[in-house]
Amino acid sequence: MVTIAEVARRAGVSPSTVSYVLSGKRAISTETRERVRRSIHELGYHPNAGARALAGNRSHVIALMMPLRTDMYLPVMMEIALAVATTARTHGYDVLLLTGEEGAAAVRRIADSASADALILMDVELDDERLPLLDEIAPPAVLIGQPADPAGLTCVDLDFAAAGARCVAHLAELGHREIALIGEAPAVYARHTGFAERTLQGARAAARELGVRMLHRPTEGSYDAMAAQITRIFDERPGTTGLVVQNEAVVEPLLSLLRQQGRAVPEDISVVAICPEQVAAQASVRLTSVALPAQEMGRRAVERVVDRLEGREHRPLDLLAPHLTDRASSGPAPV
Amino acid sequence: MVTIAEVARRAGVSPSTVSYVLSGKRAISTETRERVRRSIHELGYHPNAGARALAGNRSHVIALMMPLRTDMYLPVMMEIALAVATTARTHGYDVLLLTGEEGAAAVRRIADSASADALILMDVELDDERLPLLDEIAPPAVLIGQPADPAGLTCVDLDFAAAGARCVAHLAELGHREIALIGEAPAVYARHTGFAERTLQGARAAARELGVRMLHRPTEGSYDAMAAQITRIFDERPGTTGLVVQNEAVVEPLLSLLRQQGRAVPEDISVVAICPEQVAAQASVRLTSVALPAQEMGRRAVERVVDRLEGREHRPLDLLAPHLTDRASSGPAPV
DNA sequence: AGGGAGGGTCGAAGCGCTTCGACTTCTGTT
DNA sequence: AACAGAAGTCGAAGCGCTTCGACCCTCCCT
Numbered sequence: 001m002v003t004i005a006e007v008a009r010r011a012g013v014s015p016s017t018v019s020y021v022l023s024g025k026r027a028i029s030t031e032t033r034e035r036v037r038r039s040i041h042e043l044g045y046h047p048n049a050g051a052r053a054l055a056g057n058r059s060h061v062i063a064l065m066m067p068l069r070t071d072m073y074l075p076v077m078m079e080i081a082l083a084v085a086t087t088a089r090t091h092g093y094d095v096l097l098l099t100g101e102e103g104a105a106a107v108r109r110i111a112d113s114a115s116a117d118a119l120i121l122m123d124v125e126l127d128d129e130r131l132p133l134l135d136e137i138a139p140p141a142v143l144i145g146q147p148a149d150p151a152g153l154t155c156v157d158l159d160f161a162a163a164g165a166r167c168v169a170h171l172a173e174l175g176h177r178e179i180a181l182i183g184e185a186p187a188v189y190a191r192h193t194g195f196a197e198r199t200l201q202g203a204r205a206a207a208r209e210l211g212v213r214m215l216h217r218p219t220e221g222s223y224d225a226m227a228a229q230i231t232r233i234f235d236e237r238p239g240t241t242g243l244v245v246q247n248e249a250v251v252e253p254l255l256s257l258l259r260q261q262g263r264a265v266p267e268d269i270s271v272v273a274i275c276p277e278q279v280a281a282q283a284s285v286r287l288t289s290v291a292l293p294a295q296e297m298g299r300r301a302v303e304r305v306v307d308r309l310e311g312r313e314h315r316p317l318d319l320l321a322p323h324l325t326d327r328a329s330s331g332p333a334p335v
Numbered sequence: 336m337v338t339i340a341e342v343a344r345r346a347g348v349s350p351s352t353v354s355y356v357l358s359g360k361r362a363i364s365t366e367t368r369e370r371v372r373r374s375i376h377e378l379g380y381h382p383n384a385g386a387r388a389l390a391g392n393r394s395h396v397i398a399l400m401m402p403l404r405t406d407m408y409l410p411v412m413m414e415i416a417l418a419v420a421t422t423a424r425t426h427g428y429d430v431l432l433l434t435g436e437e438g439a440a441a442v443r444r445i446a447d448s449a450s451a452d453a454l455i456l457m458d459v460e461l462d463d464e465r466l467p468l469l470d471e472i473a474p475p476a477v478l479i480g481q482p483a484d485p486a487g488l489t490c491v492d493l494d495f496a497a498a499g500a501r502c503v504a505h506l507a508e509l510g511h512r513e514i515a516l517i518g519e520a521p522a523v524y525a526r527h528t529g530f531a532e533r534t535l536q537g538a539r540a541a542a543r544e545l546g547v548r549m550l551h552r553p554t555e556g557s558y559d560a561m562a563a564q565i566t567r568i569f570d571e572r573p574g575t576t577g578l579v580v581q582n583e584a585v586v587e588p589l590l591s592l593l594r595q596q597g598r599a600v601p602e603d604i605s606v607v608a609i610c611p612e613q614v615a616a617q618a619s620v621r622l623t624s625v626a627l628p629a630q631e632m633g634r635r636a637v638e639r640v641v642d643r644l645e646g647r648e649h650r651p652l653d654l655l656a657p658h659l660t661d662r663a664s665s666g667p668a669p670v
Numbered sequence: 671a672g673g674g675a676g677g678g679t680c681g682a683a684g685c686g687c688t689t690c691g692a693c694t695t696c697t698g699t700t
Numbered sequence: 701a702a703c704a705g706a707a708g709t710c711g712a713a714g715c716g717c718t719t720c721g722a723c724c725c726t727c728c729c730t
Contacts (some may be wrong), residue, residue, distance in 0.1 A: 032709080049448045056689090101424070108381070252588070284588055352678085363677095390685055391719090677724105677726085682720090683718105683720085687714100694709080
């Protein structure tokens with residue numbers, strides 16, 4: 001194992017000088033710096049992580065905590081996780097992956113053992129059990145998603161209210177006057193999940209303002225549930241010409257059902273989705289959609305973390321503006 | 336911050352005794368042990384990770400390296416990652432998440448800095464650039480998936496050859512005589528991806544043995560590609576009554592297309608998939624399938640790692656037997 | 671009764687790094 | 701010409717833990 005002492009010896013300097021070259025915390029002459037750099041490179045030196053953490057009191061690790069419920073959105077979570085990991089690396093951090101299984105205990109453990117310099121909590125629930133702990137621990141935390149009371153917390157999230165409004169506005173602009181919002185499963189609303197409720201509020205407000213009638217229909221994520229739902233919607237509001245979908249699992253079933261019923265997209269009915277770009281682009285009809293910017297959220301979360309670790313100022317709430325991409329699933333309302 | 340010294344003082348023993356209670360490496364009287372345990376609990380003590388790693392020469396961390404190409408299988412990867420993380424915790428390890436982006440350099444860095452006690456490489460490619468490095472580094476590695484030459488490496492994988500054979504055998508038993516294997520995208524075969532080729536080989540061998548004609552059709556993961564493919568298959572082999580699908584992305588498009596064409600599943604045509612249980616169970620027709628046991632693979636990979644870290648013996652190749660679940664998409668061949 | 675063998679505990683020596691204070695040059699002033 | 705201050709480097713003191721060797725008991729054997 002190569003140590004800092006060996007690097008120092010080969011460069012003809014003391015270990016502390018090597019350390020200062022590495023950290024840049026003291027001025028080092030160009031000549032010495034280059035000699036040390038060469039020595040590091042030639043020996044393939046990488047500082048021992050444990051020793052560095054112990055002496056420097058910083059682990060250079062960011063802990064990424066998965067949501068308590070991992071029953072859905074696996075692809076989105078994965079995208080966020082990968083973005084967090086790659087962004088973290090560009091700032092010199094590694095990422096520790098924690099599952100929701102340990103719950104709040106994991107927060108304690110990581111903080112007490114100084115295993116990480118900061119925490120990123122994914123998909124925070126409205127009354128997340130881990131939140132109260134966040135005040136008591138030393139490492140700063142950044143949330144992806146918004147809890148009921150975000151006061152004093154740093155959050156990164158898509159502006160779901162604006163996203164809902166944007167979808168409705170898009171349909172309204174195309175002349176649609178009766179639309180339906182096909183949402184997440186009823187259970188998701190029942191537990192007042194932040195993003196689902198905010199989307200709904202934003203959509204409702206926009207509908208009201210733009211003079212559009214809107215039905216809200218939470219839908220279970222299965223083909224059969226979608227089939228039952230679509231029937232109900234057209235029974236209740238035969239004039240419906242626009243659909244907003246916020247439920248990845250029923251996107252393809254929905255399109256399939258519309259085809260079966262002989263309703264052409266977008267000629268007879270327009271569909272706008274709130275989902276990852278990939279889902280929208282690969283669906284059987286290329287979907288007009290507001291993107292769920294998973295990577296961007298991961299990246300920003302890391303940036304907020306690094307801001308705080310380096311004592312920089314930053315706003316506590318980082319809300320991403322929704323971006324709607326017009327694809328093949330939406331068009332003018334039929335006359 | 337609570338240190339081992341404080342725990343020791345409160346328990347009226349020396350720090351080394353506390354350490355021995357924690358590690359169990361020396362005999363401690365029941366009485367002392369209990370006193371120390373109580374002290375630990377009351378103070379909420381968690382050993383400093385850096386200090387422990389430095390002194391003990393083990394980080395209690397397992398590095399999980401993502402595949403070089405992360406363009407597909409995000410949900411499966413996520414499932415594996417979560418299983419790895421939770422299993423690791425039951426053995427006292429945390430998981431460091433590394434993206435493929437850094438490539439082989441990450442292997443070096445983690446090994447040299449002693450950031451992890453072992454590596455798990457996901458979705459290894461046939462000629463993975465990281466493999467040669469594995470011999471040169473200290474921490475043991477376990478692969479999920481099989482490279483071209485698995486000699487000297489520890490691998491965990493589903494027995495894809497057996498999985499392919501099992502699907503064919505299932506259809507043969509139901510009386511099907513002409514079947515097609517709808518596979519991954521052509522590019523996947525072009526780069527000789529292990530799991531795809533093995534599945535094909537197993538399926539072919541079984542077909543030959545059981546007197547079944549089998550067509551192999553690599554298919555791009557889009558609705559349009561699937562539509563074109565299904566037309567070709569029935570043009571070429573109108574007598575086809577069974578399909579094996581190994582391509583998550585086209586499962587739902589396929590079912591939708593069959594419906595549109597008025598082909599009933601399973602009355603007119605049987606479908607068997609190789610995919611995660613969730614996909615099979617939530618499809619618009621509940622699919623007979625061989626499960627892709629993502630969690631099991633993650634779990635086993637960690638167990639192989641722990642075996643090696645604790646010097647236990649274990650076989651280098653851990654091939655999971657495929658398990659076929661009979662659901663609603665397969666039935667007797669039509670007469 | 672004496673000695674060997676464990677069992678149980680402690681003190682101290684590091685593990686490899688960062689950082690503080692101190693020391694030695696080298697500037698640029700007056 | 702003398703000196704303040706900056707620039708550049710070093711030595712040594714830890715960071716909190718594990719582990720080795722040493723020590724002291726108690727017990728059992730001969």
